[in-house]
Amino acid sequence: xxxxxxxxxxxxxxxxxxxxxxxxxxxxxxxxxxxxxxxxxxxxxxxxxxxxxxxxxxxxxxxxxxxxxxxxxxxxxxxxxxxxxxxxxxxxxxxxxxxxxxxxxxxxxxxxxxxxxxxxxxxxxxxxxxxxxxxxxxxxxxxxxxxxxxxxxxxxxxxxxxxxxxxxxxxxxxxxxxxxxxxxxxxxxxxxxxxxxxxxxxxxxxxxxxxxxxxxxxxxxxxxxxxxxxxxxxxxxxxxxxxxxxxxxxxxxxxxxxxxxxxxxxxxxxxxxxx
Amino acid sequence: xxxxxxxxxxxxxxxxxxxxxxxxxxxxxxxxxxxxxxxxxxxxxxxxxxxxxxxxxxxxxxxxxxxxxxxxxxxxxxxxxxxxxxxxxxxxxxxxxxxxxxxxxxxxxxxxxxxxxxxxxxxxxxxxxxxxxxxxxxxxxxxxxxxxxxxxxxxxxxxxxxxxxxxxxxxxxxxxxxxxxxxxxxxxxxxxxxxxxxxxxxxxxxxxxxxxxxxxxxxxxxxxxxxxxxxxxxxxxxxxxxxxxxxxxxxxxxxxxxxxxxxxxxxxxxxxxxxxxxxxxxxxxxxxxxxxxxxxxxxxxxxxxxxxxxxxxxxxxxxxxxxxxxxxxxxxxxxxxxxxxxxxxxxxxxxxxxxxxxxxxxxxxxxxxxxxxxxxxxxxxxxxxxxxxxxxxxxxxxxxxxxxxxxxxxxxxxxxxxxxxxxxxxxxxxxxxxxxxxxxxxxxxxxxxxxxxxxxxxxxxxxxxxxxxxxxxxxxxxxxxxxxxxxxxxxxxxxxxxxxxxxxxxxxxxxxxxxxxx
Numbered sequence: 001x002x003x004x005x006x007x008x009x010x011x012x013x014x015x016x017x018x019x020x021x022x023x024x025x026x027x028x029x030x031x032x033x034x035x036x037x038x039x040x041x042x043x044x045x046x047x048x049x050x051x052x053x054x055x056x057x058x059x060x061x062x063x064x065x066x067x068x069x070x071x072x073x074x075x076x077x078x079x080x081x082x083x084x085x086x087x088x089x090x091x092x093x094x095x096x097x098x099x100x101x102x103x104x105x106x107x108x109x110x111x112x113x114x115x116x117x118x119x120x121x122x123x124x125x126x127x128x129x130x131x132x133x134x135x136x137x138x139x140x141x142x143x144x145x146x147x148x149x150x151x152x153x154x155x156x157x158x159x160x161x162x163x164x165x166x167x168x169x170x171x172x173x174x175x176x177x178x179x180x181x182x183x184x185x186x187x188x189x190x191x192x193x194x195x196x197x198x199x200x201x202x203x204x205x206x207x208x209x210x211x212x213x214x215x216x217x218x219x220x221x222x223x224x225x226x227x228x229x230x231x232x233x234x235x236x237x238x239x240x241x242x243x244x245x246x247x248x249x250x251x252x253x254x255x256x257x258x259x260x261x262x263x264x265x266x267x268x269x270x271x272x273x274x275x
Numbered sequence: 276x277x278x279x280x281x282x283x284x285x286x287x288x289x290x291x292x293x294x295x296x297x298x299x300x301x302x303x304x305x306x307x308x309x310x311x312x313x314x315x316x317x318x319x320x321x322x323x324x325x326x327x328x329x330x331x332x333x334x335x336x337x338x339x340x341x342x343x344x345x346x347x348x349x350x351x352x353x354x355x356x357x358x359x360x361x362x363x364x365x366x367x368x369x370x371x372x373x374x375x376x377x378x379x380x381x382x383x384x385x386x387x388x389x390x391x392x393x394x395x396x397x398x399x400x401x402x403x404x405x406x407x408x409x410x411x412x413x414x415x416x417x418x419x420x421x422x423x424x425x426x427x428x429x430x431x432x433x434x435x436x437x438x439x440x441x442x443x444x445x446x447x448x449x450x451x452x453x454x455x456x457x458x459x460x461x462x463x464x465x466x467x468x469x470x471x472x473x474x475x476x477x478x479x480x481x482x483x484x485x486x487x488x489x490x491x492x493x494x495x496x497x498x499x500x501x502x503x504x505x506x507x508x509x510x511x512x513x514x515x516x517x518x519x520x521x522x523x524x525x526x527x528x529x530x531x532x533x534x535x536x537x538x539x540x541x542x543x544x545x546x547x548x549x550x551x552x553x554x555x556x557x558x559x560x561x562x563x564x565x566x567x568x569x570x571x572x573x574x575x576x577x578x579x580x581x582x583x584x585x586x587x588x589x590x591x592x593x594x595x596x597x598x599x600x601x602x603x604x605x606x607x608x609x610x611x612x613x614x615x616x617x618x619x620x621x622x623x624x625x626x627x628x629x630x631x632x633x634x635x636x637x638x639x640x641x642x643x644x645x646x647x648x649x650x651x652x653x654x655x656x657x658x659x660x661x662x663x664x665x666x667x668x669x670x671x672x673x674x675x676x677x678x679x680x681x682x683x684x685x686x687x688x689x690x691x692x693x694x695x696x697x698x699x700x701x702x703x704x705x706x707x708x709x710x711x712x713x714x715x716x717x718x719x720x721x722x723x724x725x726x727x728x729x730x731x732x733x734x735x736x737x738x739x740x741x742x743x744x745x746x747x748x749x750x751x752x753x754x755x756x757x758x759x760x761x762x763x764x765x766x767x768x769x770x771x772x773x774x775x776x777x778x779x780x781x782x783x784x785x786x787x788x789x790x791x792x793x
Binding site for chain 2: 042045055166168170188189190192193196214217221222
């Protein structure tokens with residue numbers, strides 16, 4: 001019975017599915033009244049176990065697809081070497097890359113097809129990778145781990161790049177010079193704090209990060225820990241005027257009070273230490 | 276002839292019936308009783324006779340009587356909400372399969388995993404009993420919220436790594452339809468352990484264990500340390516170990532609520548009340564050595580309602596003791612530790628509350644965004660809190676200087692005398708700071724070996740323990756909950772073998788000690 005109703009209301013199910021797929025979007029969602037069909041879908045979800053099951057299947061399928069795309073290319077690596085496996089992974093994800101010492105980029109065409117010429121470069125490491133707009137995630141990064149000469153990585157607009165991904169970037173800490181993180185919708189300051197491990201970083205793109213609160217302050221703090229790095233895409237004043245209190249930064253009057261106030265007691269002198 | 280007789284008989288019967296109904300109407304039975312019974316059974320009553328006597332509960336509208344009574348009582352005594360037929364809201368169900376004592380993060384994690392692992396819908400009925408609905412004294416929310424892999428026992432390392440893995444995919448596990456996704460506010464800044472000359476060897480050994488378990492940890496020499504963290508004074512530091520991945524801190528309240536929200540959406544019952552006692556049955560058994568041992572099986576758990584003396588016995592098959600700092604007390608209620616001297620019945624659960632202070636500092640010149648969760652060899656730790664130059668710090672006191680655990684008052688002297696000297700020594704910028712706030716919380720301190728106790732009690736054969744984590748219960752809760760759910764539903768550990776954390780080590784007096792515990 002419920003299943004019959006379901007068949008008739010395909011549209012409702014689809015909107016129900018979109019409810020589950022509501023991903024980590026930008027800051028506070030607008031509080032619009034829920035639409036009639038999404039309310040109906042929610043009702044069906046709560047009323048019928050088969051609707052619930054179908055919704056859970058659909059979200060499982062989505063996760064499974066993501067996992068399959070970012071699977072570890074161990075077999076390729078074993079047979080063709082690290083570089084070919086990494087290159088193959090990048091092309092499968094519809095990204096592009098450049099081998100060290102070459103000027104032309106390998107990339108897919110508009111239909112997702114690519115030439116297999118990269119198989120000739122078994123011993124050449126990859127130097128630049130552009131994964132813009134792909135579904136690369138934390139586990140997919142393992143495929144690139146062998147590329148210890150990677151100098152540039154662009155992750156512009158990758159929906160699955162999150163703080164855990166950034167914390168995993170320490171595998172390139174001795175080589176990575178350029179990193180572009182603009183338009184990544186899941187990045188927060190918790191992940192950016194781990195970037196200080198990339199000691200060689202020279203360029204960092206941070207424009208349009210919707211979940212990053214007070215980007216101006218974060219830029220200042222990042223420049224402090226990465227003194228040789230040029231950070232683009234963020235103005236110093238950005239986010240400082242309106243959302244100051246959200247980020248643990250105190251209001252201006254309070255800061256003034258603190259600086260005028262001389263109640264900062266001097267700590268014990270180091271020589272008085274017993275240790 | 277026959278027909279005429281029949282007709283007269285019919286009229287006679289009708290007369291008799293009418294007379295009877297008239298008698299009935301004159302009797303004391305209220306007329307609306309019939310009305311309702313007629314209304315209940317549709318157009319006609321199925322009963323062939325009338326009620327033998329007045330049945331108050333059968334036909335009458337009891338609720339309307341109660342309502343009338345309440346109104347009368349209110350009219351007699353306005354302003355008072357006393358009522359003889361008062362029903363306590365929020366009573367627990369009378370019967371459940373698994374009752375979890377303690378609604379902290381470990382308790383809710385177990386509840387979530389039990390529901391996740393059940394084979395059929397509503398296969399297990401789970402009830403979580405929490406005594407404090409505001410969580411004002413819960414260790415979960417009063418902790419510093421760190422997660423690390425830098426332990427020396429492989430079990431602890433694997434627990435933390437599995438928990439980090441869970442947190443990475445937290446929205447796959449704990450997202451609820453039509454609710455906001457979980458944002459743990461995880462800060463991936465890593466842990467930094469410092470070692471003096473005495474501890475360097477142990478640290479190197481720990482490092483080897485951690486690497487072999489798969490944790491991403493690296494060792495730093497004092498020069499590398501100075502280069503990486505210029506704000507630190509590296510005097511007397513011989514070695515440092517620094518976590519590169521899966522280490523940092525997060526918001527405990529979010530994790531607790533995410534577990535709670537998901538578990539309740541899966542059908543776990545929640546009840547606010549305090550467990551005051553158990554009803555159990557005891558059998559005497561003889562061991563191979565000829566000792567008499569009392570085996571206990573819990574049948575009912577008495578749950579007392581908050582702010583009242585009323586309690587409800589809950590019949591249950593399995594009790595999970597996840598009461599954190601009060602786990603020892605709860606175990607005592609089941610008779611654990613009250614057996615005759617020098618038998619295993621006399622060994623109590625070695626978990627007791629210990630008070631720990633956390634101080635919030637403001638120091639505008641302190642370390643910046645690269646500051647990890649630093650743990651000095653003196654025992655002092657600190658971490659950054661937010662971006663505005665705030666830090667939190669703390670330290671475990673010496674065994675003989677343990678503060679009283681009766682309340683959660685903060686001892687500010689402790690910061691001045693014990694913590695600040697070490698803190699200012701390690702980071703010179705902390706010479707000048709201001710304590711802006713402080714709080715205290717309870718550790719569920721395992722006095723035996725400062726490690727978690729996971730498993731069944733050998734003498735109470737339906738009480739499972741998940742407690743005694745001594746400060747790292749929060750970070751290990753996702754994996755510990757899974758392990759305990761496996762133990763209950765599968766009969767053994769499936770993903771991680773944690774038998775070393777079982778009860779056996781306490782009975783056989785073989786402590787599983789963690790080196791460099793903080």
